[in-house]
Amino acid sequence: FKHSSASLRAISLKRCVGCGHEISDQILLFVLDGYWHISCLKCSCCRAQLAEIGTSCFSKSGMVLCRKDYIRLFGNSGVCRACSNSIPAGEMVMKTPDHVYHVKCFACSICHRQLMPGDWFHCENGRLFCDHDRPIASESLTNGTFSSPQDNNVTV
Numbered sequence: 001f002k003h004s005s006a007s008l009r010a011i012s013l014k015r016c017v018g019c020g021h022e023i024s025d026q027i028l029l030f031v032l033d034g035y036w037h038i039s040c041l042k043c044s045c046c047r048a049q050l051a052e053i054g055t056s057c058f059s060k061s062g063m064v065l066c067r068k069d070y071i072r073l074f075g076n077s078g079v080c081r082a083c084s085n086s087i088p089a090g091e092m093v094m095k096t097p098d099h100v101y102h103v104k105c106f107a108c109s110i111c112h113r114q115l116m117p118g119d120w121f122h123c124e125n126g127r128l129f130c131d132h133d134r135p136i137a138s139e140s141l142t143n144g145t146f147s148s149p150q151d152n153n154v155t156v
Contacts, residue, residue: 016040032059045069080105081126096123108133 018040044063058070082105094106
């Protein structure tokens with residue numbers, strides 16, 4: 001059973017989402033469920049070639065965006081559960097399954113020690129407790145007023 005090199009090449013080539021042409025380059029990008037030439041994957045706003053300015057891109061409302069334009073267009077990433085202040089979209093955050101926090105606000109509600117990656121913590125109703133203060137937190141509650149306790153490990 002023989003294949004010509006032309007038929008094998010035709011089978012393996014992908015079409016670029018950006019220009020519609022076949023991609024014969026050695027390097028191609030897979031973004032938003034499609035393949036792109038490196039030169040075709042550009043920010044919808046500033047037209048910067050995304051492969052040249054970073055290793056990630058953002059997508060929203062049908063646009064492919066660089067980090068700078070994504071932040072400019074779509075603003076804040078939420079409100080900190082601990083301090084209730086807005087969190088700028090470019091700022092690093094800490095998250096639990098239900099809440100988002102400024103890194104500096106991701107701290108134990110009892111001892112105020114900042115929780116770091118690798119630390120065990122307990123989250124109840126958005127309040128954070130280090131592993132050491134968890135028993136204190138549970139004892140200070142009247143009849144288990146916290147609804148859904150969650151034990152977690154801080155990861156980045």
